[in-house]
Amino acid sequence: xxxxxxxxxGCSSATPTSSRHPTAQVLxxxxxxxxxxxxxAAQIQLRKFxxxxxxxxxxxxxxxxxxxxxxxxxxxxxxxxxxxEKELHVYSxxxxxxxxxxxxHHSKSHLKYNIVFHAIEAESAKIIFExxxxxxxxxxxxxxxxxxxxxxxxxxxMKSIIKEKIEEYNISVQEIxxxxxxxxxxxxxxxxxxxxxxxxxxxxxxDYAYCSxxxxxxxxxEQIKNVNLLYHEATFTSDMEERAKETxxxxxxxxxxxxxxxxxxxxxxxxxSARYRELxxxxxxxxxxxxxxxxxxxxxxxxxx
Numbered sequence: 001x002x003x004x005x006x007x008x009x010g011c012s013s014a015t016p017t018s019s020r021h022p023t024a025q026v027l028x029x030x031x032x033x034x035x036x037x038x039x040x041a042a043q044i045q046l047r048k049f050x051x052x053x054x055x056x057x058x059x060x061x062x063x064x065x066x067x068x069x070x071x072x073x074x075x076x077x078x079x080x081x082x083x084x085e086k087e088l089h090v091y092s093x094x095x096x097x098x099x100x101x102x103x104x105h106h107s108k109s110h111l112k113y114n115i116v117f118h119a120i121e122a123e124s125a126k127i128i129f130e131x132x133x134x135x136x137x138x139x140x141x142x143x144x145x146x147x148x149x150x151x152x153x154x155x156x157x158m159k160s161i162i163k164e165k166i167e168e169y170n171i172s173v174q175e176i177x178x179x180x181x182x183x184x185x186x187x188x189x190x191x192x193x194x195x196x197x198x199x200x201x202x203x204x205x206x207d208y209a210y211c212s213x214x215x216x217x218x219x220x221x222e223q224i225k226n227v228n229l230l231y232h233e234a235t236f237t238s239d240m241e242e243r244a245k246e247t248x249x250x251x252x253x254x255x256x257x258x259x260x261x262x263x264x265x266x267x268x269x270x271x272x273s274a275r276y277r278e279l280x281x282x283x284x285x286x287x288x289x290x291x292x293x294x295x296x297x298x299x300x301x302x303x304x305x
Contacts, residue, residue, distance in 0.1 A: 001203060002030040002031070003028050003029070003030065003031060003303075004027075004028070004029055004030070004154060004206045004208070004303075004304040005027070005028050005301050005302060005303045005304060006025060006026070006027050006028075006208060006229065006231070006268075006301065006302045006304065007025060007026045007027075007028070007049060007051065007299070007300070007301045007302075008025050008268075008270065008296045008297060008298050008299065008300055008302075009021065009024035009025055009026060009042055009045035009046065009049070009298060010022045010023050010024040010025070010037075010039045010041065010042065010045060010298060011023070011270040011271065011272060011295075011296035011297070011298055012039075012067075012271070012272055012274060013067065013233075013235050013249075013271045013272060013273050013274065014065070014066075014067045014274075015067075015273075015274040016039075016040065016041070016274070017274050017277075020272065020274075020298065021039060021040065021041045021042075021045060021298060022039025022040050022041070022042075022067040022068070022070070022071070023037045023039045023067060023068050023212070023270070023271060024036070024037050024038050024039045024041075024042035024045065024071060025037065025210070025231070025296075026046070026051055026056070027152060027208060027210075029133065029134050029152065029154065030133055030134075032055075032057070032133075032134075033051065033052075033055045033056045033057075034056070034058050034059075034060065034136075034152070035056050035058070035059045035060070036060050036062075036150060036210050037060070037061060037062055037068040037069070037212065038059060038061065038068070038069055038070075038071040038072040038075060039066075039067050039068055039069070039070060039071050040066075040067070040070050040071045041071060042071035042072075042075060043071060043074055043075045043078050045298065045299075046075075048299070049299050053075070053078060053079060053082065054079065054082060054084055056088075057086065057087070057088060057089060058088075058089045058090075058091070058129065059072070059088070059089070059090045059091070060091045060092070060136070060150050060210075061090065061091065061092035061093075061096060062092075062141070062147055062148055062149060062150070062210075062212035062213065063092075063093055063122070063141075063143060063145055063146060063147035063148070063212065063213060064092065064093060064095050064096060064099070064145060064146075065145065065213070068212070068213075069092070069096065069099075072090075072096075072100070073100065073103050076088075076100065076111065076115070077109065077111075079111075079113065080109075080111045080112055080113065083112070084111075084112060084113045085112055085113050086113060087113060087114045087115075087116060088113060088114070088115050088116070089115075089116045089118060089129075090115055090116070090117050090118065091118040091120055091128055091129070092117070092118075092119070092120065093119065093120060093121075093122050093145075093146040093147070093148070094119040094146075096117065096119075097117040097119070100115070100117075120138055120148065121138070121146075122138065122140060122141065122146035122147055122148040123140055123146070124138075124140060125137055125138055125139060125140060125151075125220075125223055126138050132155065133154065133155055133157075134152060134153065134154055134155060135152075135153050135155065136150055136151065136152050136153075137150070137151045137153070137223075138150060138151075139151050139209065139210075139211060139220050139223055139224065140219065140220060141211065141212055141213060141214035141220075142214050142215050142217050142219070142248065143212075143213045143214050143215070143248045144247075144248045147212055147213055147214065148212070149209065149210050149211040149212050149214075149220070150209075150210045151207065151208070151209050151210075151223065151224060151227070152207060152208045152209075152210075153205065153207045154205040154206045154207060155205060156202065156204075156205050157202040157203070157205075158180040158181060158202060159179075159180050159181075159182065159195070159199035159200060159201055159202055160180070160199060160200045160202065161176055161179055161180055161198060161199050162198060162199060162200065165193075165197070165198045169185060169187055169193055169198075170187075170188070171185060171198075179195060179198050179199060180199065182195055182199075183195060185198060206228045206229075206304045206305075207227050207228050207229075207304075208227070208228065208229045208230075208231075208304055209224040209227045209229070209230045209231065209262075209264075210231050211224070211230065211231060211232040211233065211258070212233060212271075213233055213235075213248065213249060213271065214233065214248065214249070214250060215244070215245060215248040215249065215250065216244075216245075216250050216251075216254040216257075216258075218258070218261060221258060221261045221262045224262045224264070225262055225263060226262070226263050226264070226265075227262060227264050227265070228264075228265045228266070228304050228305070229264070229265065229266050229268065229302065229304045230258070230259050230262065230264040230266070230267050230268070231267075231268045231269075231270060231296070232250065232255040232258055232259065232267060232268075232269060232270075233249060233250055233255065233269070233270060233271035234250055234251065234252040234254075234255040234269035234270065234271065234272070234282055234286060235247070235249035235250060235251070235271050235272065235273050236249060236250075236251050236252070236273055237251060237252055237253075237276075237281050237282055237285055238251045238252070238253045238285060240273075249271075251285070252269055252281075252282040252283070252285040252286040253285050253286065253288070253289055255267065255269050255286055256269075256285070256286035256287070256288070256289030256290035256293060257289050257290075259286075259289075259290040259293070260289055260290045264290075265292070266292050266293075266294070266302075267286065267290050267292060267293040267294070268293075268294050268295070268296050268302060269282060269283070269286050269293060269294075269295060269296060270295075270296030271296075272296075279295050282295070283295050
Protein backbone atom coordinates (compact mmCIF):
# COMPACT_ATOMS: atom_id res chain seq x y z
CA UNK A 1 0.00 0.00 0.00
CA UNK A 2 1.23 3.48 -0.82
CA UNK A 3 2.42 5.33 2.30
CA UNK A 4 0.25 7.76 4.23
CA UNK A 5 2.22 8.49 7.37
CA UNK A 6 3.13 11.27 9.79
CA UNK A 7 6.53 12.03 11.34
CA UNK A 8 6.73 14.40 14.31
CA UNK A 9 9.63 16.88 14.20
CA GLY A 10 8.60 19.11 17.11
CA CYS A 11 5.97 18.74 19.85
CA SER A 12 6.63 21.65 22.22
CA SER A 13 4.56 24.80 22.52
CA ALA A 14 5.90 28.38 22.58
CA THR A 15 9.01 27.55 24.60
CA PRO A 16 11.30 24.70 23.54
CA THR A 17 12.94 22.47 26.13
CA SER A 18 16.21 20.57 26.13
CA SER A 19 14.39 17.55 24.71
CA ARG A 20 11.43 19.03 22.80
CA HIS A 21 11.29 21.42 19.85
CA PRO A 22 8.57 23.80 18.63
CA THR A 23 5.84 22.52 16.34
CA ALA A 24 6.72 20.91 13.02
CA GLN A 25 5.75 17.66 11.33
CA VAL A 26 6.01 15.96 7.95
CA LEU A 27 3.21 14.08 6.23
CA UNK A 28 4.22 11.53 3.59
CA UNK A 29 1.43 10.89 1.09
CA UNK A 30 2.43 8.43 -1.65
CA UNK A 31 6.11 9.47 -1.24
CA UNK A 32 5.26 13.16 -1.53
CA UNK A 33 6.29 15.16 1.52
CA UNK A 34 4.28 18.00 3.08
CA UNK A 35 5.68 20.12 5.93
CA UNK A 36 3.13 21.23 8.53
CA UNK A 37 4.35 24.23 10.50
CA UNK A 38 8.03 25.04 10.78
CA UNK A 39 9.14 25.95 14.28
CA UNK A 40 12.75 26.59 15.20
CA ALA A 41 15.10 23.65 14.52
CA ALA A 42 12.74 22.11 11.96
CA GLN A 43 15.54 21.71 9.43
CA ILE A 44 17.83 20.17 12.06
CA GLN A 45 15.10 17.65 12.85
CA LEU A 46 14.62 16.89 9.17
CA ARG A 47 18.29 16.01 8.91
CA LYS A 48 18.29 14.08 12.18
CA PHE A 49 15.41 11.89 11.07
CA UNK A 50 16.78 11.51 7.53
CA UNK A 51 13.95 13.24 5.67
CA UNK A 52 15.27 14.76 2.46
CA UNK A 53 14.69 18.50 2.58
CA UNK A 54 14.47 18.96 -1.18
CA UNK A 55 11.57 16.50 -1.43
CA UNK A 56 9.34 19.01 0.33
CA UNK A 57 7.42 21.07 -2.25
CA UNK A 58 4.51 22.28 -0.10
CA UNK A 59 4.70 23.94 3.33
CA UNK A 60 1.59 24.70 5.39
CA UNK A 61 1.83 27.27 8.20
CA UNK A 62 -1.15 27.31 10.57
CA UNK A 63 -0.61 30.83 11.97
CA UNK A 64 2.00 33.51 12.51
CA UNK A 65 3.10 32.87 16.07
CA UNK A 66 6.85 32.36 16.05
CA UNK A 67 6.83 28.82 17.41
CA UNK A 68 5.05 27.77 14.22
CA UNK A 69 7.12 29.52 11.55
CA UNK A 70 10.48 30.84 12.85
CA UNK A 71 12.31 27.84 11.40
CA UNK A 72 11.16 28.76 7.90
CA UNK A 73 13.75 31.46 6.96
CA UNK A 74 16.59 29.10 7.77
CA UNK A 75 14.99 26.21 5.90
CA UNK A 76 14.46 28.38 2.81
CA UNK A 77 18.11 29.42 2.90
CA UNK A 78 19.29 25.83 3.23
CA UNK A 79 17.19 24.78 0.24
CA UNK A 80 18.93 27.54 -1.73
CA UNK A 81 22.42 26.51 -0.58
CA UNK A 82 21.68 22.90 -1.51
CA UNK A 83 20.97 24.03 -5.07
CA UNK A 84 17.22 23.92 -5.18
CA GLU A 85 15.73 25.15 -8.45
CA LYS A 86 12.18 23.78 -8.41
CA GLU A 87 9.29 25.89 -7.20
CA LEU A 88 8.20 25.83 -3.55
CA HIS A 89 4.63 26.50 -2.42
CA VAL A 90 3.95 28.04 1.01
CA TYR A 91 0.43 28.33 2.43
CA SER A 92 -0.35 30.55 5.44
CA UNK A 93 -2.62 33.30 6.72
CA UNK A 94 -1.64 36.71 5.22
CA UNK A 95 1.62 38.32 6.31
CA UNK A 96 4.18 35.56 5.91
CA UNK A 97 5.30 36.70 2.46
CA UNK A 98 6.04 40.14 3.89
CA UNK A 99 8.00 38.65 6.80
CA UNK A 100 10.18 36.57 4.48
CA UNK A 101 10.64 39.50 2.06
CA UNK A 102 11.91 41.76 4.87
CA UNK A 103 14.32 39.05 6.03
CA UNK A 104 15.69 38.56 2.51
CA HIS A 105 15.89 42.31 1.89
CA HIS A 106 18.05 43.06 4.91
CA SER A 107 20.25 40.00 4.44
CA LYS A 108 20.52 40.66 0.68
CA SER A 109 19.46 37.09 0.00
CA HIS A 110 18.45 36.06 -3.51
CA LEU A 111 17.10 32.54 -3.78
CA LYS A 112 17.76 30.42 -6.86
CA TYR A 113 14.21 29.11 -6.81
CA ASN A 114 10.76 30.66 -6.82
CA ILE A 115 8.49 30.68 -3.77
CA VAL A 116 4.76 30.83 -4.45
CA PHE A 117 2.98 32.22 -1.40
CA HIS A 118 -0.68 31.30 -0.97
CA ALA A 119 -2.47 33.60 1.50
CA ILE A 120 -5.31 31.60 3.03
CA GLU A 121 -8.38 32.64 4.96
CA ALA A 122 -8.53 31.12 8.42
CA GLU A 123 -12.19 31.94 9.04
CA SER A 124 -13.84 29.30 6.86
CA ALA A 125 -13.05 25.84 5.52
CA LYS A 126 -11.71 25.90 1.96
CA ILE A 127 -9.80 23.55 -0.30
CA ILE A 128 -6.36 25.11 -0.81
CA PHE A 129 -4.59 22.28 -2.63
CA GLU A 130 -5.82 19.46 -4.85
CA UNK A 131 -4.41 17.01 -7.36
CA UNK A 132 -5.33 13.54 -8.64
CA UNK A 133 -4.41 11.85 -5.36
CA UNK A 134 -5.08 14.30 -2.54
CA UNK A 135 -7.00 17.34 -1.38
CA UNK A 136 -6.09 19.71 1.47
CA UNK A 137 -8.63 21.95 3.14
CA UNK A 138 -8.36 24.45 5.97
CA UNK A 139 -9.92 23.79 9.38
CA UNK A 140 -10.85 27.08 11.10
CA UNK A 141 -9.34 27.34 14.60
CA UNK A 142 -10.21 29.85 17.33
CA UNK A 143 -6.93 31.38 18.48
CA UNK A 144 -5.65 34.86 19.41
CA UNK A 145 -4.72 35.54 15.78
CA UNK A 146 -5.99 34.03 12.50
CA UNK A 147 -5.20 30.32 12.67
CA UNK A 148 -6.27 27.20 10.84
CA UNK A 149 -5.62 23.51 10.86
CA UNK A 150 -5.39 21.35 7.74
CA UNK A 151 -7.37 18.30 6.63
CA UNK A 152 -5.55 15.99 4.22
CA UNK A 153 -7.87 13.64 2.34
CA UNK A 154 -6.67 10.86 0.07
CA UNK A 155 -8.81 10.34 -3.01
CA UNK A 156 -10.38 7.00 -3.83
CA UNK A 157 -8.09 5.05 -6.11
CA MET A 158 -9.28 2.95 -9.03
CA LYS A 159 -9.68 -0.80 -8.65
CA SER A 160 -6.74 -3.03 -9.53
CA ILE A 161 -7.23 -5.58 -12.27
CA ILE A 162 -6.36 -9.24 -11.60
CA LYS A 163 -3.47 -9.96 -13.97
CA GLU A 164 -4.46 -13.57 -14.64
CA LYS A 165 -7.86 -12.38 -15.91
CA ILE A 166 -6.24 -10.30 -18.65
CA GLU A 167 -4.83 -13.40 -20.29
CA GLU A 168 -7.83 -15.61 -19.47
CA TYR A 169 -10.30 -13.31 -21.25
CA ASN A 170 -7.85 -11.77 -23.73
CA ILE A 171 -8.55 -8.26 -22.43
CA SER A 172 -7.08 -5.53 -24.61
CA VAL A 173 -4.94 -2.65 -23.34
CA GLN A 174 -7.73 -0.24 -24.25
CA GLU A 175 -10.25 -2.09 -22.07
CA ILE A 176 -8.12 -2.17 -18.90
CA UNK A 177 -8.71 1.46 -17.79
CA UNK A 178 -12.48 1.01 -18.22
CA UNK A 179 -12.45 -2.12 -16.08
CA UNK A 180 -10.44 -0.32 -13.39
CA UNK A 181 -13.14 2.33 -13.37
CA UNK A 182 -15.73 -0.35 -12.58
CA UNK A 183 -17.14 -1.42 -15.94
CA UNK A 184 -17.95 -5.05 -16.79
CA UNK A 185 -16.18 -6.77 -19.70
CA UNK A 186 -17.76 -8.44 -22.71
CA UNK A 187 -15.83 -11.23 -24.40
CA UNK A 188 -15.66 -11.72 -28.17
CA UNK A 189 -18.29 -14.45 -27.73
CA UNK A 190 -20.67 -11.89 -26.19
CA UNK A 191 -20.43 -13.15 -22.60
CA UNK A 192 -20.46 -10.46 -19.90
CA UNK A 193 -17.84 -10.88 -17.18
CA UNK A 194 -18.82 -8.98 -13.98
CA UNK A 195 -16.32 -6.41 -12.83
CA UNK A 196 -16.09 -8.03 -9.38
CA UNK A 197 -14.60 -11.14 -11.02
CA UNK A 198 -11.92 -9.11 -12.78
CA UNK A 199 -10.73 -6.70 -10.09
CA UNK A 200 -9.68 -6.18 -6.51
CA UNK A 201 -11.28 -3.28 -4.66
CA UNK A 202 -8.90 -0.45 -3.86
CA UNK A 203 -8.30 0.34 -0.17
CA UNK A 204 -10.55 2.91 1.49
CA UNK A 205 -9.14 6.45 1.25
CA UNK A 206 -7.30 7.71 4.33
CA ASP A 207 -7.31 11.13 5.96
CA TYR A 208 -5.43 13.16 8.52
CA ALA A 209 -6.59 16.22 10.49
CA TYR A 210 -3.99 18.60 11.89
CA CYS A 211 -5.67 20.81 14.51
CA SER A 212 -3.27 23.53 15.55
CA UNK A 213 -3.62 26.14 18.31
CA UNK A 214 -7.18 26.77 19.45
CA UNK A 215 -9.34 27.40 22.48
CA UNK A 216 -11.81 24.59 23.07
CA UNK A 217 -14.76 24.76 20.70
CA UNK A 218 -16.68 22.21 18.67
CA UNK A 219 -17.18 24.21 15.49
CA UNK A 220 -14.92 21.92 13.42
CA UNK A 221 -16.04 18.55 14.80
CA GLU A 222 -18.34 17.83 11.88
CA GLN A 223 -15.61 18.66 9.36
CA ILE A 224 -13.23 16.07 10.83
CA LYS A 225 -15.88 13.43 11.50
CA ASN A 226 -14.56 9.82 11.36
CA VAL A 227 -11.02 10.94 10.50
CA ASN A 228 -8.40 8.18 10.51
CA LEU A 229 -5.82 10.15 12.45
CA LEU A 230 -6.31 13.37 14.41
CA TYR A 231 -3.52 15.52 15.79
CA HIS A 232 -4.80 18.00 18.34
CA GLU A 233 -2.99 20.48 20.51
CA ALA A 234 -3.09 19.67 24.24
CA THR A 235 -0.97 22.38 25.82
CA PHE A 236 -2.10 21.94 29.44
CA THR A 237 -3.61 19.52 31.93
CA SER A 238 -7.10 20.29 33.25
CA ASP A 239 -5.86 21.94 36.45
CA MET A 240 -4.58 24.71 34.12
CA GLU A 241 -7.93 25.11 32.35
CA GLU A 242 -8.18 28.83 33.13
CA ARG A 243 -4.67 29.40 31.78
CA ALA A 244 -5.65 27.46 28.65
CA LYS A 245 -8.62 29.77 28.12
CA GLU A 246 -6.50 32.90 28.68
CA THR A 247 -3.99 31.81 26.06
CA UNK A 248 -6.57 30.30 23.66
CA UNK A 249 -5.29 26.76 24.03
CA UNK A 250 -6.73 23.36 24.95
CA UNK A 251 -6.22 20.89 27.75
CA UNK A 252 -5.51 17.21 27.12
CA UNK A 253 -9.02 16.38 28.34
CA UNK A 254 -10.50 18.79 25.81
CA UNK A 255 -8.40 17.27 22.99
CA UNK A 256 -9.76 13.85 23.96
CA UNK A 257 -13.29 15.24 23.94
CA UNK A 258 -12.88 16.56 20.39
CA UNK A 259 -11.58 13.16 19.26
CA UNK A 260 -14.52 11.42 20.91
CA UNK A 261 -17.13 13.73 19.42
CA UNK A 262 -15.51 13.47 15.99
CA UNK A 263 -15.39 9.67 16.21
CA UNK A 264 -11.73 9.77 15.21
CA UNK A 265 -9.96 6.45 14.81
CA UNK A 266 -6.79 7.62 16.58
CA UNK A 267 -5.62 10.76 18.43
CA UNK A 268 -2.14 12.20 18.78
CA UNK A 269 -1.74 15.04 21.30
CA UNK A 270 1.06 17.60 21.13
CA UNK A 271 2.06 21.26 21.58
CA UNK A 272 3.01 20.58 25.19
CA SER A 273 3.78 23.43 27.59
CA ALA A 274 7.42 23.53 28.70
CA ARG A 275 6.20 23.35 32.31
CA TYR A 276 5.75 19.59 31.87
CA ARG A 277 8.94 17.61 32.16
CA GLU A 278 6.96 14.38 32.16
CA LEU A 279 4.10 14.03 29.69
CA UNK A 280 2.31 11.02 31.17
CA UNK A 281 -0.23 13.19 33.06
CA UNK A 282 -1.35 14.70 29.73
CA UNK A 283 -1.62 11.27 28.12
CA UNK A 284 -3.52 9.82 31.08
CA UNK A 285 -5.99 12.69 31.04
CA UNK A 286 -6.69 12.40 27.31
CA UNK A 287 -7.03 8.60 27.47
CA UNK A 288 -9.69 8.90 30.18
CA UNK A 289 -11.89 10.48 27.50
CA UNK A 290 -10.51 8.86 24.33
CA UNK A 291 -8.67 5.59 24.84
CA UNK A 292 -6.81 5.40 21.52
CA UNK A 293 -4.55 8.36 22.26
CA UNK A 294 -0.79 8.64 21.84
CA UNK A 295 1.72 11.34 22.68
CA UNK A 296 3.45 13.18 19.85
CA UNK A 297 6.99 11.82 20.06
CA UNK A 298 9.71 13.56 18.07
CA UNK A 299 11.17 11.25 15.44
CA UNK A 300 8.29 8.79 15.64
CA UNK A 301 6.35 7.94 12.47
CA UNK A 302 2.65 7.14 12.74
CA UNK A 303 1.29 5.07 9.86
CA UNK A 304 -2.28 5.86 8.88
CA UNK A 305 -3.96 2.52 8.21
